[in-house]
């Protein structure tokens with residue numbers, strides 16, 4: 001820490017969905033230090049390497065400080081006023097010529113609540129297009145549809161306090177040690193203090209596996225079969241909680257069973273068709289431990305062991321997952337199947353018993369899921385529902401007929417529409433899709449086509465600003481005021497602490513300026529000094545007197561965040577349990593998101609992945625993050641400590657495969673898939689260990705772009721693509 005007296009101000013961390021509370025040290029108008037906030041119940045004073053370095057990420061040498069407009073092959077600096085005038089006039093002209101749906105906005109789980117709220121209000125309420133999407137579609141859409149189909153309501157029922165009560169932590173394809181490091185340290189604390197057991201169930205061995213009590217590997221995609229086998233063993237042994245199942249659950253199969261990527265049949269939901277217990281048990285006969293051992297590579301003994309942990313009435317079990325289950329061509333189904341296990345055993349909505357879907361980004365929950373910045377969603381409800389449209393329109397001060405009654409494009413389809421030319425204008429804020437989209441070459445080429453106009457708001461040059469016609473400099477994190485919402489339904493406020501550089505402006509205010517230029521002054525009347533508070537109070541009207549109340553701003557300013565539902569001056573820690581949740585009316589448990597108050601146990605089959613290894617492409621490719629870098633690395637690669645610790649991407653190989661091909665650590669390796677190729681150095685037996693026949697590459701490095709190889713097939717219910725499995729060839733260069 002620098003010497004001298006710093007002024008310390010509280011904020012949520014800028015980076016991941018854990019949502020650690022931090023204190024930012026300010027000296028002479030500059031943010032110079034970060035420490036963990038000891039008042040935060042999330043992290044209790046601890047941060048990870050990214051969090052401690054968050055302020056350094058604000059001061060990279062190539063920070064964009066002035067708007068840039070593309071003229072020929074060059075970018076020319078203009079004033080913010082000129083740039084915003086140009087964006088507004090281009091939107092107006094495009095809309096007049098090609099219609100409402102030729103416009104689109106693509107945001108992020110790093111949008112503040114206010115950014116997402118005004119984006120949705122402008123595009124859905126004022127410009128009459130549902131072309132609003134966010135990168136969270138790529139990381140947690142399957143969790144959303146999982147919650148909606150099983151419980152009729154999004155987001156986890158439990159909270160991080162579950163960690164202090166659980167006897168068993170079951171990690172489903174979740175390298176928590178690197179992806180949610182501070183939360184994982186809380187698991188380790190319980191392991192050493194109370195002998196809590198950690199099971200790492202994954203397709204590769206990682207730092208999480210090393211710390212776990214048991215590491216169990218499964219073949220890609222076969223988690224579907226294993227989850228069914230666990231339910232089979234539970235029922236076969238009579239370990240189910242009969243009373244809980246009969247009182248609070250219904251058994252169902254799905255109506256929607258469509259193939260990958262069928263756009264016209266896209267549903268964002270699934271209708272349950274009731275079945276009885278006998279039909280469900282008969283269905284599970286295909287998933288005996290012995291049969292599933294053959295499909296998954298997990299021994300029947302290990303399947304029985306896992307089932308016995310869930311089935312033991314004396315053990316509290318919390319399951320965690322994140323991208324391993326969500327980036328999956330059957331993301332909704334695998335989410336449903338893990339809920340099935342918790343519902344069958346009644347291990348849900350009580351301290352220590354939680355199926356807990358984690359988010360990657362700081363406000364994937366707060367902004368994307370709660371404000372609803374997805375094509376099918378509204379701040380409350382969905383666009384297909386007339387009452388929800390009328391309610392939103394009333395708060396927004398627009399006619400209800402302004403909001404189109406059907407969703408348009410989910411993320412992958414939105415970029416395909418830009419490629420085709422159905423979308424002519426796209427505004428991208430706080431995200432870097434030309435690194436993060438799967439099969440990215442296709443979408444980069446599409447965005448560069450003649451007749452497309454792309455606006456990018458960001459803080460540093462990226463491959464996405466490379467395709468922009470206008471680049472708007474954004475204010476980052478504590479250079480503006482805002483709010484994030486983390487994985488445990490905690491809304492956190494941060495004030496503006498320092499001035500943004502040059503002409504940089506918050507994404508919220510950029511949108512307001514453009515909305516006013518488009519003639520929507522009445523809908524965007526906010527004052528510069530108070531707009532964050534005004535927008536939050538307007539947004540809270542969506543949840544007043546409802547089961548999703550938000551805490552007042554003065555509470556958020558005083559506390560290190562507050563969980564919703566916030567009722568009678570208190571947060572709700574465990575939803576759907578009458579002991580903790582005042583919204584319950586039907587009994588001890590009330591899954592009030594469903595019309596009958598009962599959660600759904602779904603009959604979901606195992607189904608193979610969209611692409612499998614072949615003679616030409618014989619290896620599985622898996623992708624993900626590393627501890628040192630935040631997402632596409634655009635901020636953390638500019639932090640010298642983090643850059644030095646992890647300067648570039650690598651391909652992780654099993655030593656047996658490396659030996660076969662004569663590859664040593666540091667040798668350059670060519671990976672190729674049907675979609676592209678990539679050359680990068682090998683890393684063997686260092687951080688992670690994929691099984692024979694698999695390789696792993698992190699996606700943070702724009703110079704070694706693994707998404708040139710990944711496949712853009714997606715889950716037909718959530719539209720979340722599968723970044724965890726496609727087929728590649730591996731050759732020494």
Ligand code: SF4
Nearest residue numbers: 013015016020048051
């Ligand atoms: Fe920030 Fe996540 Fe690290 Fe916490 S765990 S300090 S929220 S990056």
